[in-house]
Amino acid sequence: MSSPSHFSLLVVDDEPDLRTLYELTLLREGYDIETAGSVEEALLHLKDRTYSAVITDMRLPDGTGLDLLRRLEETGRREKAIVITAYGSAENAVEALKAGAYDYLTKPVDLKQFRAVVASALGRAPLTVPTMVPSSLPSESERAAGASAPSASGASSAAPAPARPRPVAPAPTGPVSAALARMAGTSPAMQEVRALVEKVARSMAPVLVNGESGTGKELVARAIHEVSPRSNMPFIAVNCSAIPEQLLEAEFFGYRKGAFTGANEDREGFFQAANGGTLFLDEIGDLPLSMQSKLLRAIQERSVRPVGAVSEQSVNVRLLSATHKDLGAEVLAGRFRQDLYYRLNVIQIRVPPLRERIEDLAVISEQVLERIARDAHVQPAPRLTRDALVHLARYPFPGNVRELENLLHRAVALSSDEHIDVFDLGLPETVFTDSAAQELDLITENTRIDPSVLAPEPPPAPPAVAPLPDDLAAYLDEVEKDILLRALERHRFNRTAAGASLGLSLRQMRYRMARLGVSVGGDSFDGDRGN
Numbered sequence: 332m333s334s335p336s337h338f339s340l341l342v343v344d345d346e347p348d349l350r351t352l353y354e355l356t357l358l359r360e361g362y363d364i365e366t367a368g369s370v371e372e373a374l375l376h377l378k379d380r381t382y383s384a385v386i387t388d389m390r391l392p393d394g395t396g397l398d399l400l401r402r403l404e405e406t407g408r409r410e411k412a413i414v415i416t417a418y419g420s421a422e423n424a425v426e427a428l429k430a431g432a433y434d435y436l437t438k439p440v441d442l443k444q445f446r447a448v449v450a451s452a453l454g455r456a457p458l459t460v461p462t463m464v465p466s467s468l469p470s471e472s473e474r475a476a477g478a479s480a481p482s483a484s485g486a487s488s489a490a491p492a493p494a495r496p497r498p499v500a501p502a503p504t505g506p507v508s509a510a511l512a513r514m515a516g517t518s519p520a521m522q523e524v525r526a527l528v529e530k531v532a533r534s535m536a537p538v539l540v541n542g543e544s545g546t547g548k549e550l551v552a553r554a555i556h557e558v559s560p561r562s563n564m565p566f567i568a569v570n571c572s573a574i575p576e577q578l579l580e581a582e583f584f585g586y587r588k589g590a591f592t593g594a595n596e597d598r599e600g601f602f603q604a605a606n607g608g609t610l611f612l613d614e615i616g617d618l619p620l621s622m623q624s625k626l627l628r629a630i631q632e633r634s635v636r637p638v639g640a641v642s643e644q645s646v647n648v649r650l651l652s653a654t655h656k657d658l659g660a661e662v663l664a665g666r667f668r669q670d671l672y673y674r675l676n677v678i679q680i681r682v683p684p685l686r687e688r689i690e691d692l693a694v695i696s697e698q699v700l701e702r703i704a705r706d707a708h709v710q711p712a713p714r715l716t717r718d719a720l721v722h723l724a725r726y727p728f729p730g731n732v733r734e735l736e737n738l739l740h741r742a743v744a745l746s747s748d749e750h751i752d753v754f755d756l757g758l759p760e761t762v763f764t765d766s767a768a769q770e771l772d773l774i775t776e777n778t779r780i781d782p783s784v785l786a787p788e789p790p791p792a793p794p795a796v797a798p799l800p801d802d803l804a805a806y807l808d809e810v811e812k813d814i815l816l817r818a819l820e821r822h823r824f825n826r827t828a829a830g831a832s833l834g835l836s837l838r839q840m841r842y843r844m845a846r847l848g849v850s851v852g853g854d855s856f857d858g859d860r861g862n
């Protein structure tokens with residue numbers, strides 16, 4: 332790691348007293364400092380040389396700190412920016428983070444925080460490195476097993492995971508993060524998610540990941556951490572919905588020996604365990620209001636007080652959170668604090684449900700099957716047949732990618748060779764309503780399935796040579812009658828819908844039904860009588 336004197340900082344503030352205060356504080360830390368009193372002066376400095384970071388006040392005589400940030404962004408400068416905003420101007424802070432600031436501080440500036448934020452921006456060691464083990468951290472062997480263990484909960488993926496946080500020790504080995512690589516899919520939606528991950532990873536901005544259960548929210552959070560400059564520090568994932576309310580404070584902030592019955596030793600909380608790294612709060616919408624205020628305080632103060640302790644501990648933690656709920660609606664309903672919502676929701680990433688990016692189904696399935704095969708030491712990895720994939724594409728996946736994973740696990744266990752066919756999937760009846768070749772082709776086309784990921788189709792059966800009918804008209808009537816009946820059945824005996832599916836108007840449909848003596852079983856079935 333570089334020594335402090337390798338870092339040069341530009342401090343921009345129009346108040347000489349504050350400038351001096353910041354300068355002295357940072358000089359004492361061993362950094363090289365230059366100062367400016369306006370946007371223009373700062374730009375002149377930036378023209379001459381590069382800095383490790385720029386620390387700027389928001390209000391300047393000839394513009395704002397945001398103007399400076401935008402210039403840094405526009406010109407592709409690498410300086411990290413820290414913005415100092417007036418107390419209570421949350422919008423400014425949010426704007427600054429969105430404009431690419433690494434972090435922000437509010438006035439009056441707490442010098443301890445100031446030093447910590449600057450050190451963090453420069454990638455220097457955080458103030459305190461965790462030494463104690465939090466109460467619910469898993470053991471080493473659990474960590475090893477937990478990192479890539481598939482969920483065994485089937486489609487009921489909404490069931491809360493155990494409360495224990497899952498620290499991710501190993502840093503990514505190559506330039507690409509493991510989580511990003513795991514995030515399969517080339518749909519526009521996934522490309523956007525990936526681009527956002529890379530963009531927001533650079534700053535300290537809190538990110539709220541929104542999406543249905545099992546869509547990959549935690550994967551997104553891990554990817555942000557792994558791409559960020561904090562990747563060598565811990566990533567602590569906490570499922571807020573799985574911790575009993577009375578334990579929340581102790582779990583989050585730690586406790587001191589004797590603080591309550593059973594507190595036999597000092598314990599760190601999630602914040603201390605994540606110090607220097609990232610704290611991911613999953614299902615944040617389930618946090619009770621009492622804990623929401625304590626969390627807000629910890630975020631604002633950047634310090635926590637363990638239960639039973641007399642003093643606060645500084646913490647340097649980047650917060651990521653996720654929820655399947657509409658937090659805005661929760662705020663309106665009075666179940667979520669608005670101020671906390673604004674703090675957490677600086678940047679939002681929406682992970683769409685799998686059914687909205689069905690074109691990713693083939694690649695995600697392929698990647699999951701490869702993972703399953705690797706874990707089971709099986710080669711080659713099983714592949715889906717075209718039919719199996721087409722039927723999968725019809726299923727709405729309420730449990731999203733996690734449900735797909737579970738389904739494929741089961742299918743691999745059931746299939747007799749390396750091909751997974753429709754019947755190995757155990758899909759509900761509804762996806763088997765019709766197997767008209769035309770419809771299959773349509774789905775394949777819509778899902779943009781890459782044929783290379785599919786098992787080769789079995790050779791086509793030789794066409795059955797039907798005997799020539801001796802009464803062509805009667806034969807064709809039978810065929811037509813059969814088609815009408817199947818269409819009617821499929822559309823619950825609604826003649827308009829059944830007719831439309833065959834390209835017929837209701838009049839034509841009625842005429843053909845009458846001619847062929849097809850009845851819909853009385854008026855009670857006739858859902859389109861009024862038409």
Ligand SMILES: Nc1ncnc2c1ncn2[C@@H]1O[C@H](COP(=O)(O)OP(=O)(O)OP(=O)(O)O)[C@@H](O)[C@H]1O
Nearest residue numbers: 513514515543544545546547548549550695732733
């Ligand atoms: N795009 C993807 N490609 C491959 N695997 C994925 C993808 N998205 C998610 N997964 C896998 O699906 C599983 C569920 O993902 P994850 O736990 O991140 O979802 P989640 O939205 O956080 O779920 P929950 O809301 O239940 O907490 C994980 O095993 C993850 O690796």
